[in-house]
Amino acid sequence: MVVFLPFPTKLVAEYLHEPSGERVYVTMYGLTLLAIRLLGSALDAYARHEHLYSPAKEGEELHSTQRKFLPVVIGYVIAILTGLALPVVAVVLYFGIAVYLVVPFREAARVLFRRS
16 A cells, blocks of 8 residues: 555645546545555554564553554544545645654653753
């Protein structure tokens, strides 16, 4: 699915402001992102079941992939449904989800509160 991602990305970039296909392409992009998230989670669950990760240390939190799974899936579903009516808004939602996944907000807050 990751290898397929550039295809809907290019279609969204080309047709975002053309009514002929923007809804279809934005929806296809969202479905691709959702499939990547679900398959990645399945791979993560398999790795945990087979004990392929190093042992957790005392008091260690859940990995961010586990902690962020449900909010991200819900966000993708909302963005996909929004994309059927308002494709540009859906693209903004996809960007917001990407920022949520990449930026370590929890760690940044810890650093900021330690300094103050």
